[in-house]
Amino acid sequence: MFTLLQKESRAPATCPGPASTQDLDSNYGDGLERECSRKPDQKVPEFCGVGDPTAMLSSDSSYLSSRGGIIKWFWDSAEEGYRTYHMDEYDEDKNPSGIINLGTSENKLCFDLLSRRLSQSDMLRVEPSLLQYPDWRGHQFLREEVARFLSFYCKRPTPLKPENVVVLNGCASLFSALATVLCEVGEAFLIPTPYYGAITQHVYLYGHVRLVCVYLDSEVTGLDTRPFQLTVERLEMALQRANSEGVKVKGLILINPHNPLGDIYSPGELRDYLEFAKRHELHVMVDEVYMLSVFEKSAAYCSVLSLEGLPDPQRTHVMWATSKDFGMSGLRFGTLYTENRDVATAVASLCRYHGLSGLVQYQMAQLLRDRDWINQVYLPENHARLKAAHTYVAGELRAMGIPFLSRGAGFFIWVDLRKFLPEATFKEEMLLWRRFLDNKVLLSCGKTFECKEPGWFRLVFSDKAHRLCLGMQRVRQVLGGKSQVAEEPRSCQTQEPRSQRR
């Protein structure tokens, strides 16, 4: 089910441990790697691992509170990477030598389809009720549509209920709200690493909730295991470690399909994790934002909502959004599904700070109900394009002799560049990241995902052929000196994935 090519057997790198810095998304999108753009000796606060949560940065502004200073720090620390990329963004005509972004996890393959659909006249409806204060849970017509949509695409045995749906402006907000209503200040969620690092600030900035890492490693230990495999034993260990250090854990975050691994949990695995959580009375937040971005037909995806008889339905909360599956991170639409009325109500109460326009709610309902377009136009074409782009990048990596992980879901490949580090340190990882940037291609390094082994990178392939091709050329140039493959870049024209030409 997964691909790990030419994986080297290496001793695991030093665990970054409790004093480690934290991965975060950038101020502009989610892929500019703040962590890698910060000076190595820059002092950073600690937001995850298990340690002393009071070891914070003090505010450097007399105008801000101490938490305001930390919140600003998160922005500032992304600034260097942000400025570097956005001051020199690649443009085919205007700036062909600009930076190619293979770091931000966005699907740029289907803007033509989306533009055409969203520009249709049924998308612009202006009614008084849409301009007035909404029900903060989301308009009833939209929650009904979301329930129908998720029932169908999550293969739910029985219809989901609109009253269990809360709609808001994206999953970042949902993480913030759930952290706040489920945890006291300083309490924590478990999260397997590597993980989509922006979650750290989503649960921390408003909620002051921390993450306890369940560190996974790439070594395959048995027949039925895969690299970075999450096991109940690992969960138990991490929970015990947190308990022993006096950190109260209130929940577990699962990302399925996984970012950055591209992994898909089997129904059996999902059940095991949910049973573990039930034993310890932990909430489980299941982030399924890549649910419809499984482009490999052989990869059987199973939503947690499809499971019959959830172990602890009152503590199981499912998140979905249009940002990834419909390639619209700028539209700001996310949704919670939970049978727990208290949790739904408390999140709804915070939704006055996470509301989205009535006009957008109408648009989203129109989009989600258009099954003909979704099933016959959008999904088949999107999957074909994702697969073509993936095939191209995977081929390039193979040609370079670079091992990687990929199971046919998501927009990225988890690439093992450990052999390109002179030493297995995060400092060397950052130097390599910077060499990529200097050569005008932006990747995300493993530190950003709290990966404990230096040398892993996330490479986003969901981009147009010409950018992808140029980006891979530049990757090859950087690695070329240390790789066995020919250094002559292959022609972009001949490598263009099939569906990209459409």
Add this chain to the structure above:
Amino acid sequence: MFTLLQKESRAPATCPGPASTQDLDSNYGDGLERECSRKPDQKVPEFCGVGDPTAMLSSDSSYLSSRGGIIKWFWDSAEEGYRTYHMDEYDEDKNPSGIINLGTSENKLCFDLLSRRLSQSDMLRVEPSLLQYPDWRGHQFLREEVARFLSFYCKRPTPLKPENVVVLNGCASLFSALATVLCEVGEAFLIPTPYYGAITQHVYLYGHVRLVCVYLDSEVTGLDTRPFQLTVERLEMALQRANSEGVKVKGLILINPHNPLGDIYSPGELRDYLEFAKRHELHVMVDEVYMLSVFEKSAAYCSVLSLEGLPDPQRTHVMWATSKDFGMSGLRFGTLYTENRDVATAVASLCRYHGLSGLVQYQMAQLLRDRDWINQVYLPENHARLKAAHTYVAGELRAMGIPFLSRGAGFFIWVDLRKFLPEATFKEEMLLWRRFLDNKVLLSCGKTFECKEPGWFRLVFSDKAHRLCLGMQRVRQVLGGKSQVAEEPRSCQTQEPRSQRR
């Protein structure tokens, strides 16, 4: 400048004091009065005044954190009023005996103009950049438009700068973000009472920031004073009181034009308040969401942005939104203007939780740049309609012998119903509120605005003639028994304000 008709001289009611409950907006819009819909003996937490902030409700849910329980409590406590109104909402055809809502501060007079404008083809533009992750401060094109718009309508001597603009999904979010980045947990803002009560939860739910009330009263004490006049002496007293009780005050909230008083601060008053704040190094948040809803030509409005040489520009933060001035509370668009880079950056860092759709950002830029429509169509017509509706309601109140305050701005009249209370208590105020609701008209009672004198109500007049007329009939029926005026309701047809017929 203001109207206070037949004001009775009454002893001020007992100050609700530190143990008082707090005003809040409802779950559905901002006008359903949670406070009045709660049982009188219901235990409530304390979020304002000056007192012990730890006197919180404990969570009644085993699934929620204690703060989650409080957040949920805010929702639940609004439920009764919410249910009562929304289960029996007035509809001219389907439910003519349903409840008329004169409680929610929304402008329902211009949906025809807005629908026409927002439905034009220039409003639906779908570009890749609008669907991708935005700059969290707001798209550059929109911040430029906001800066131009505010420069013009605030009568700014020199152009405002786009880099000082942060765009987000409404002023509720802005209060939440500012409270969090300016204050530590438990610190406070000063706010003159009565005030738009939802601010209590905006600063508390995420930020755990409290409000210190600057209690004002209706008695006129000198030639140059008006009822509920804010003076520097009152500000000093409230600040001293907070200091003496160990509450650290970090800022002052000003609402101008004022909600619920309809007051407009003169440039001299504004300067006095800003100088007071500067002396004490307090931030000033100026909420100007009714800035373009000054419908009385004689009322000279002065935005804080029009003042030359602000006393403390680094601590002066201005808020505006389209919710009131463009009658679009459901559109969720608000903006901050501040010269303080640290504050702008820290708020921007939280904007990933308060983002709005790229498509809406495009729409808002189109709207704000359409000066012809704003100046020649929307504003003149909106002001004429507001004035006609106001004239009608003011006439009805005069005919009933009811004193009120109104200075020609906003959507509401602050009505003095103290003589209709058998005793000057908030219990009696609530009973009167309930009698209105039982007679199918919803108002907002003074307690909801932390008014210290029982018997004041906010009556929203920015509604269509037939609803307004029926609402006023029902108000008259409730008060009729205790009023000197004829109890026979006047015909709605003959009382219909001129512009309502258009």
